[in-house]
Amino acid sequence: MRSTGKLHLGNYVGALQNWVGMQDSYECYFFIADWHALTTDYADTSQVKQNSMEVLLDWLSAGLDPERSTLFIQSHVPQHAELHLLLSMITPLGWLERVPTYKEQQENITGKDLSTYGFLGYPVLMSADIMMYKGEFVPVGEDQVPHVELTREIARRFNQFYKFQDHAVFPEPQSLLTPEPKLPGTDGRKMSKSYGNTIMLTDPEPVVRQKLKTMVTDPARVRRTDPGNPDVCPVGDLHKIFSDKGTNDKVNVGCRSAGIGCIECKSWAADSLVKILNPMQQRRKKYEDNPRLAWDILEAGSAKARQVASTTMNEVREAMGMSLDYAGDGKT
Numbered sequence: 001m002r003s004t005g006k007l008h009l010g011n012y013v014g015a016l017q018n019w020v021g022m023q024d025s026y027e028c029y030f031f032i033a034d035w036h037a038l039t040t041d042y043a044d045t046s047q048v049k050q051n052s053m054e055v056l057l058d059w060l061s062a063g064l065d066p067e068r069s070t071l072f073i074q075s076h077v078p079q080h081a082e083l084h085l086l087l088s089m090i091t092p093l094g095w096l097e098r099v100p101t102y103k104e105q106q107e108n109i110t111g112k113d114l115s116t117y118g119f120l121g122y123p124v125l126m127s128a129d130i131m132m133y134k135g136e137f138v139p140v141g142e143d144q145v146p147h148v149e150l151t152r153e154i155a156r157r158f159n160q161f162y163k164f165q166d167h168a169v170f171p172e173p174q175s176l177l178t179p180e181p182k183l184p185g186t187d188g189r190k191m192s193k194s195y196g197n198t199i200m201l202t203d204p205e206p207v208v209r210q211k212l213k214t215m216v217t218d219p220a221r222v223r224r225t226d227p228g229n230p231d232v233c234p235v236g237d238l239h240k241i242f243s244d245k246g247t248n249d250k251v252n253v254g255c256r257s258a259g260i261g262c263i264e265c266k267s268w269a270a271d272s273l274v275k276i277l278n279p280m281q282q283r284r285k286k287y288e289d290n291p292r293l294a295w296d297i298l299e300a301g302s303a304k305a306r307q308v309a310s311t312t313m314n315e316v317r318e319a320m321g322m323s324l325d326y327a328g329d330g331k332t
């Protein structure tokens with residue numbers, strides 16, 4: 001996850017919530033991609049570290065557990081840069097120009113010059129991030145699948161060229177498609193910081209309630225007596241994700257029959273959100289009061305990641321005929 005600062009509910013349901021659940025079934029590596037943040041925000045790096053810390057605090061508050069998963073920060077594992085460099089040597093330019101997000105982002109992110117070497121090459125860095133840990137599965141949403149596909153192609157090409165003791169160095173990773181429920185922001189568009197329509201994981205209860213009050217609803221409900229449809233209402237979407245069955249039943253019946261008002265319905269949605277956010281915010285407080293604790297978690301995770309990365313890079317260097325030892329067989 002890029003180090004973009006505090007996370008919102010969209011980040012939670014689109015990724016974090018799935019990751020928390022995966023910890024029981026997989027050996028997981030989660031990292032804060034501070035170098036990736038530089039591919040679009042390179043001019044002002046003053047907030048990068050603070051943004052990384054905010055992401056980490058939200059991870060910990062949402063339930064990522066350093067006892068079960070490796071949590072680390074990309075820039076503290078410099079082997080990622082080395083593998084990125086080596087992979088960039090074998091990656092044809094055409095593969096990068098074809099990545100759908102390349103053109104899309106260049107067109108959509110205005111006010112920044114994205115015609116940089118780093119921006120074109122960031123999918124190679126992503127591939128290095130995945131391949132470094134010999135990742136077999138990458139939890140992604142639909143839009144990230146092309147990046148995993150590219151990683152498979154790069155891994156295949158590497159394995160064709162180079163062998164480590166007669167074996168392929170890298171597995172070809174697979175996308176693990178994670179559910180991405182539709183989560184609208186307060187204005188009904190996709191929740192995104194750039195639209196200013198977010199509900200943050202750190203928003204206190206009064207702020208959540210206030211944001212809900214101004215949230216758009218089914219436009220058919222102009223008057224209190226007009227029936228509505230929760231399936232076309234952003235508040236209805238929130239209920240579907242966060243409210244229990246009983247509340248959803250009440251919303252369905254009440255909205256369609258004009259038996260309830262939107263104000264009442266929104267207060268129920270706020271109740272459901274607060275119920276989820278409160279325990280997260282309590283967990284977060286422990287680390288906000290003692291940020292050093294969080295930093296130590298990140299450092300311990302980064303040290304573990306460096307160990308794994310170092311083993312992988314020894315194999316890569318030997319496979320490519322550039323091992324650090326005299327004989328080049330990894331033994332001396």
Ligand code: SF4
Binds near residue numbers: 254265
């Ligand atoms: S009652 Fe609820 S679901 Fe129906 S339009 Fe109002 S806010 Fe939306």
